[in-house]
Amino acid sequence: MPIDDNSNGADDDALALYVHWPFCLSRCPYCDFNAHVRETIDQGRWRDALLNELSYWAAGMPDRSLTSIFFGGGTPSLMDPSTVAAVINAAANHWAFADDIEVTLEANPTSIEAAKFADLRAAGVNRVSIGVQALDNDALGFLGRGHDHDQAIAALKLAEKTFPSFSFDLIYARPGQTTESWTSELQEALTLAGDHLSLYQLTIEKGTPFYAEERAGEFVLPEEDSAAALFDITQEICDQQGMPAYEISNHARPGSECRHNITYWEGGDYVGAGPGAHGRLTINHKVYATEQIPGPENWLKAVEESGHATRNRTAIDPAARVEEIFMMGLRLTDGLSRDVFWARTGMELEDALEPRRLRPLLTANYLILDDNGIRATEEGRLRLNAILAALLT
Numbered sequence: 001m002p003i004d005d006n007s008n009g010a011d012d013d014a015l016a017l018y019v020h021w022p023f024c025l026s027r028c029p030y031c032d033f034n035a036h037v038r039e040t041i042d043q044g045r046w047r048d049a050l051l052n053e054l055s056y057w058a059a060g061m062p063d064r065s066l067t068s069i070f071f072g073g074g075t076p077s078l079m080d081p082s083t084v085a086a087v088i089n090a091a092a093n094h095w096a097f098a099d100d101i102e103v104t105l106e107a108n109p110t111s112i113e114a115a116k117f118a119d120l121r122a123a124g125v126n127r128v129s130i131g132v133q134a135l136d137n138d139a140l141g142f143l144g145r146g147h148d149h150d151q152a153i154a155a156l157k158l159a160e161k162t163f164p165s166f167s168f169d170l171i172y173a174r175p176g177q178t179t180e181s182w183t184s185e186l187q188e189a190l191t192l193a194g195d196h197l198s199l200y201q202l203t204i205e206k207g208t209p210f211y212a213e214e215r216a217g218e219f220v221l222p223e224e225d226s227a228a229a230l231f232d233i234t235q236e237i238c239d240q241q242g243m244p245a246y247e248i249s250n251h252a253r254p255g256s257e258c259r260h261n262i263t264y265w266e267g268g269d270y271v272g273a274g275p276g277a278h279g280r281l282t283i284n285h286k287v288y289a290t291e292q293i294p295g296p297e298n299w300l301k302a303v304e305e306s307g308h309a310t311r312n313r314t315a316i317d318p319a320a321r322v323e324e325i326f327m328m329g330l331r332l333t334d335g336l337s338r339d340v341f342w343a344r345t346g347m348e349l350e351d352a353l354e355p356r357r358l359r360p361l362l363t364a365n366y367l368i369l370d371d372n373g374i375r376a377t378e379e380g381r382l383r384l385n386a387i388l389a390a391l392l393t
């Protein structure tokens, strides 16, 4: 599907770039990301294909300024650092780089990957996001991870020395986890943290081994009340330590929020390259949702044959766009500002919301609407999905 209209109708020229690397050393039983295990990967073919798909997008989106690049996966720390360098250099040739461009790469903490940190830094990566997941060896075993507690610490220390900025992920609300055990794990995490932490509650995704195991009663997740208590204690401890949540699952010292993810949550434009990558592109005042072919081999074949592997490029209708801007913006602690809402939709907040839906949510103190914009209270963020359903459908 060629891009036939090169004019840029976005309100600003900022653009983010997501690059998907779909391979992992093994599959974790909870994960439903587009991730695959292969014995061999032809890094040269993959590099050429990623560069080709990047050229395709750049031809349709010229004159933009890149504010962030995010290598996600899968496990992009398994990429050859020379491939990472080639992608960053190609992006620099296609687009202007914002002065403080953020270049993040997701890394697993095994020793093979940590050994690449210096080369990834030399390639232009300035931030890593490390999938630690737990600081408890039994929990790491349960989560099917290929690393242990000490390897995780070693990777974090090395990341701290190598990159200007680093973050790591933990998964909590695991079977059997108490507020006491999570408190001590989180306290340890905070002593290791740099300026950013992602703290996800374990979710059971359809089609994963955990889905079948949970249904078979092989483990039991914490009840809703216990999970809410774990969420509350997480907010309390992180607030005390200067790492408040700026999004449901993301915590940062003020000023160190992940720029790339903020682009998603504020409805900004981003290009998605690589298998299964999604994009949002404003072209001539229309916003398009793009999606690449997810299967690695099919993606590679399509790019080699036609220069890109776009399987969908659909104009989002204005009502659906308004909904997605609310759904993403209300994830942020600061919520959706009037300026951002106007820039994305050309509407005032009040014109987009039905008073009979909004009023009860304001009265119940789940949402706040003021001169800045609209945001969810802490109570509201605890039940955000229900609130969005009540507000929007």
Ligand SMILES: C[S@@+](CC[C@H](N)C(=O)[O-])C[C@H]1O[C@@H](n2cnc3c(N)ncnc32)[C@H](O)[C@@H]1O
Binding pocket: 024, 030, 031, 032, 033, 072, 073, 074, 075, 076, 106, 107, 108, 130, 131, 132, 133, 169, 170, 171, 200, 201, 202, 203, 204, 205
């Ligand atoms: C693309 S994945 C991870 C990248 C990298 N391969 C890794 O495993 O570290 C991004 C993050 O999503 C989180 N995640 C994935 N599946 C999850 C699930 N079912 N429940 C909670 N968090 C999940 C994990 O913390 C993971 O680090």
Ligand code: SF4
Binding pocket: 023, 024, 025, 026, 027, 028, 031, 032, 033, 035, 073, 074, 075, 108, 131
């Ligand atoms: S959690 Fe990371 S390493 Fe595990 S399967 Fe998912 S993407 Fe791969």
